[in-house]
């Protein structure tokens with residue numbers, strides 16, 4: 001079983017297990033390292049060899065770009081798209097099942113159109129009642145209104161996280 005992790009997976013405290021192979025991309029790692037706490041976690045995982053960082057061949061990036069523009073998923077960041085491209089690449093080259101771990105709806109949407117499985121860290125059913133915090137992953141600004149897409153201070157794309165819900169990963 002191969003899990004491809006996006007930034008939300010790390011921020012929400014995904015717990016690695018020896019039963020899974022974990023992959024992510026340099027873009028995601030760079031995004032995570034902007035937060036001091038997440039940086040400590042991710043650096044520990046890397047130094048223990050628990051996660052592989054791979055850049056997919058450009059062919060897969062192009063394929064994802066095409067799908068993203070077809071679906072008008074303009075909110076996807078470079079890191080989000082890199083995760084999808086990596087998953088396509090792993091699907092083509094590895095014998096194991098590939099699943100993306102992400103709480104990002106746009107990412108899940110594109111993944112499903114490309115036939116890639118995904119899992120959310122939030123338990124099904126709870127997702128709907130979550131109160132979201134919209135925040136800037138770069139400068140930490142918390143948005144006053146949920147419609148803010150880009151940070152008015154530093155221009156980064158805003159992210160969201162739940163206010164208070166514990167996260168578990170459900171495996172079949």
Ligand SMILES: [Zn+2]
Nearest residue numbers: 136139151154
């Ligand atoms: Zn900002």
